[in-house]
Amino acid sequence: xxxxxxxxxxxxxxxxxxxxxxxxxxxxxxxxxxxxxxxxxxxxxxxxxxxxxxxxxxxxxxxxxxxxxxxxxxxxxxxxxxxxxxxxxxxxxxxxxxxxxxxxxxxxxxxxxxxxxxxxxxxxxxxxxxxxxxxxxxxxxxxxxxxxxxxxxxxxxxxxx
Ligand code: ASC
Numbered sequence: 001x002x003x004x005x006x007x008x009x010x011x012x013x014x015x016x017x018x019x020x021x022x023x024x025x026x027x028x029x030x031x032x033x034x035x036x037x038x039x040x041x042x043x044x045x046x047x048x049x050x051x052x053x054x055x056x057x058x059x060x061x062x063x064x065x066x067x068x069x070x071x072x073x074x075x076x077x078x079x080x081x082x083x084x085x086x087x088x089x090x091x092x093x094x095x096x097x098x099x100x101x102x103x104x105x106x107x108x109x110x111x112x113x114x115x116x117x118x119x120x121x122x123x124x125x126x127x128x129x130x131x132x133x134x135x136x137x138x139x140x141x142x143x144x145x146x147x148x149x150x151x152x153x154x155x156x157x158x159x160x161x
Contacts, residue, residue: 040097043089080125121147
């Protein structure tokens, strides 16, 4: 094969491979969008993990379990990570999902306010994770609980009683 033909052939081959890779990438992006986790489900899972870890922390507050800085760090660190994750799980268009949601429309109409309360809750969880002594534990837990409540009061549908 003349050298020029050979380089054209390898160019054609390289282009075909590159196009194939792009097609594969697009295909997997599309199936991710179609089959990827529902943000409503994912944010509910994050909130449930937060609730579970809040129970661990409130048991310490109620002296049902002894204060343990490592346990506090683990629970509050998990809550902080979940809050960070959850704050990305309210994209435009996720007002409804495949499961019922208690998210209020204010999350999207007042997204700056929503982001600010989420950021504040996240900071409170990080602060709680840094608590080393028992004296600082209750105030830090109350600060986080206050943030949870504030955000729920403004951005979560009121529970029926
Ligand atoms: C929790 C939980 C909440 C908050 C809130 C704090 O453990 O499930 O919704 O704490 O009660 O005020």
